[in-house]
Amino acid sequence: MDKERKLIIAGNWKMNKTVAEAIDLAQGLKRELGNLKDVDIVLCPPFTALGEVSKVILDSTLRLGAQNMSEHNVGAYTGEIAAVMLKDFSVRYVILGHSERRQYQKETDDLVARKALTAFNGSLIPIVCVGETLAERQAGQTENVVGTQIRGSLAALSKEQAIETVIAYEPVWAIGTGHTASPAQAQAVHAFIRRTLAEIYGEPAARKIRIQYGGSVKPANAHELMTQPDVDGALVGGASLEQRSFVDIIKNSI
Ligand code: PEP
Numbered sequence: 584m585d586k587e588r589k590l591i592i593a594g595n596w597k598m599n600k601t602v603a604e605a606i607d608l609a610q611g612l613k614r615e616l617g618n619l620k621d622v623d624i625v626l627c628p629p630f631t632a633l634g635e636v637s638k639v640i641l642d643s644t645l646r647l648g649a650q651n652m653s654e655h656n657v658g659a660y661t662g663e664i665a666a667v668m669l670k671d672f673s674v675r676y677v678i679l680g681h682s683e684r685r686q687y688q689k690e691t692d693d694l695v696a697r698k699a700l701t702a703f704n705g706s707l708i709p710i711v712c713v714g715e716t717l718a719e720r721q722a723g724q725t726e727n728v729v730g731t732q733i734r735g736s737l738a739a740l741s742k743e744q745a746i747e748t749v750i751a752y753e754p755v756w757a758i759g760t761g762h763t764a765s766p767a768q769a770q771a772v773h774a775f776i777r778r779t780l781a782e783i784y785g786e787p788a789a790r791k792i793r794i795q796y797g798g799s800v801k802p803a804n805a806h807e808l809m810t811q812p813d814v815d816g817a818l819v820g821g822a823s824l825e826q827r828s829f830v831d832i833i834k835n836s837i
Contacts (some may be wrong), residue, residue, distance in 0.1 A: 586690050587790065587812075588790075588791065588792075588793050588815045589621070589622065589623060589815075590621075590622040590623065590794070590815060590836060590837065591622070591623040591624075591625065591731070591749055591793050591795060591815065591818065592622060592623070592624055592625070592753075592795075592810065592816050592817045592832065592836060593624075593625035593626075593627055593648055593676065593678070593710060593759065593795065593814035593816070593817070593818050593819065593822025593823075594625070594626050594627060594819050594824075594829050595627045595631075595649075595650060595678060595681070595797075595818055595819065595820050595823060596608075596626070596628045596629060596682075596823060596824060597628060597650065597820060598629060599629070599631075599824055600628060600629065600632055600824070601632075602631060602635050602671075604634050604760035605628045605629075605632035605635060605636050606632075606635050606639055606823070608825075608826060609626060609628070609635075609636045609639040609640055609645075610639055610827065612624075612626065612640075612645065612826060612830065613639060613640055613643045613645060614684070615646075615826070615830045616643075616645065616743055616830060616833060617640070617643030617644060617645055617836045618643070618644060619644055619833070619837070620644055621837055622833060622836065622837050623646060624644065624645050624646065624814075624833060625645075625646045625647070625648040625675070625676050625710075625823070626640065626646070626647060626648065626719040626823075627647075627648035627649060627650050627676070627678055628644055628647075628821045629650065629744030630649065630650075630664055633649065633672040633674060633821050634658065634671075634672050636674050637672040637674075638814075639672075643733060646672060646675045646676065646712065647672065647673060647674045647675060647676070647805065648675065648677060648678060649664070649669050649674050649676070649677045649678070649707075650677075650678050650681070650703070651664070651677070651678065651679070651681070651704065652665065652666055652677050652679075652698060652707070653666075653698070653701070654666050654694060654697040654698045654701050655701070655766060656701065656704075656705070658672055661666060663746065665705070666701055666702060666704070666706075667705055667708050667834075669705070669707060670705060670706060670707070670742060674707060675707065675708060675741070676707065676708045676709070676749070677698075677702050677707045677709055677743025678708055678709075678710045678712065678751070678818070678830075679695050679698045679699055679702065679710065679711050679712065679736075680694075680698075680711055680712045680713070680732075680736055681712045681753075682693035682712060682714055682753055682755045682758060683758075683834070685712075686755075691735075692731070692732055692734075692736045692738070693707065693725070693735060693737070693738075694733060694734025695711060695736040696736050696737065696738045697739060698741040698742075699736065699737065699739060699740055699744075699748065700739040700740060703740065703744050703747075706751065708747055709748050709749070710748075710749040710750075710751050710795070710818065711736050711737065711748055711749070711750055712751045712753050712797070712818070713732035713733055713736065713750065713751070713752060713753070713776075714729065714732075714752055714753040714754045714755050714757075714758075714797075714798070715728040715729055715730050715754055715755065716728075716755045716756060717754075717755070717756035717802070718760065720754065720756065724770075725754075725772060726775050728781050729752070729772060729775065729776060729779075730775070731809065733750070733776060733779050733780070734779070734783065734784075738800075742784045742785070742788050745780070745783070745788065745789050746784070746788050746791045746792055747794075748792065749793050749794075749795060749816075750775055750776060750780075750792060750794045750795065751794075751795040751796075751797050752769070752772055752776060752794060752795070752796055752797070752819060753796075753797035753798050753819040754768075754772075754798050756798075757797075757798025757799050758798050758820065759797050759799070759820055759821060760798075760799060762798075762799060763798055763799040763800065763801070763804050763808075764796070764798055766807045766808050766811050766814075769808055769811060769814055770794045770811035770812065770813055770814065773794050773796065773813035773814055774812075774813045775813065777789050777790075777792070777794065777813050780792050784802065793815040793816060793820045794813060794814065794815050794816075794835040795812075795814075795816040795817050796808050796814050796816075796817055796818070797817060797819065797820070798820075799821070800817045800819045800832060801828065801832065802822070802824060802828055802831035802832050802835050805817065805831075805833075805835040805836045806835045806836060809835075809836040817832065817836070819832060
């Protein structure tokens with residue numbers, strides 16, 4: 584597929600997979616996808632499996648991502664993981680501000696902004712998640728909510744850092760529900776996000792920033808979503824837990 588920006592497709596395994604299961608899935612994905620160069624593929628296992636998955640994908644084009652990290656660099660923060668610890672496992676990307684963390688851990692745009700800056704300072708690329716709830720969409724608040732999240736969550740970054748950042752538009756009502764945004768709905772919000780990025784960083788910078796869609800992406804809907812002009816990849820939850828479906832999403836996207 585001829586896209587303006589290189590596609591980036593990430594699998595968010597969430598709180599699934601023991602180490603043995605994670606190795607098994609990573610080995611299978613490496614066999615089928617490990618030589619692909621025209622799409623960036625990122626596996627985001629739980630922290631406990633990062634070390635072993637890192638070893639499995641070492642000599643492949645697959646990249647490693649974490650699902651969260653601390654805004655602090657070191658110190659008395661029980662239960663937290665620092666950027667430098669992720670670098671121990673050659674982690675390249677880190678998902679920040681996922682809607683589940685915004686909902687259950689009450690993460691705010693301000694916290695996500697601080698984490699994003701800490702990520703860059705630790706040589707990690709943030710995947711910053713934004714998205715409206717069903718109630719917000721029904722109230723006509725989608726652009727208001729998503730625009731506020733974008734401005735707030737990227738507030739600490741320079742233009743150069745923003746260009747490197749990956750945005751994941753994930754409508755909360757589409758995550759894990761089987762209700763995917765239609766390609767037109769996704770494109771409309773992605774275009775709005777890019778207009779917002781152009782207002783902040785200028786048009787040339789905004790054209791470089793990759794915006795993933797996330798929310799019940801499956802092999803059957805991947806192609807139509809990925810061919811939208813402002814959709815530059817996917818953040819995949821449920822369908823990334825199984826080799827066949829994740830491979831098919833990627834094959835149907837390129
Ligand atoms: C997600 O949680 O990032 C996600 C997109 O999940 P799912 O694909 O299961 O909707």
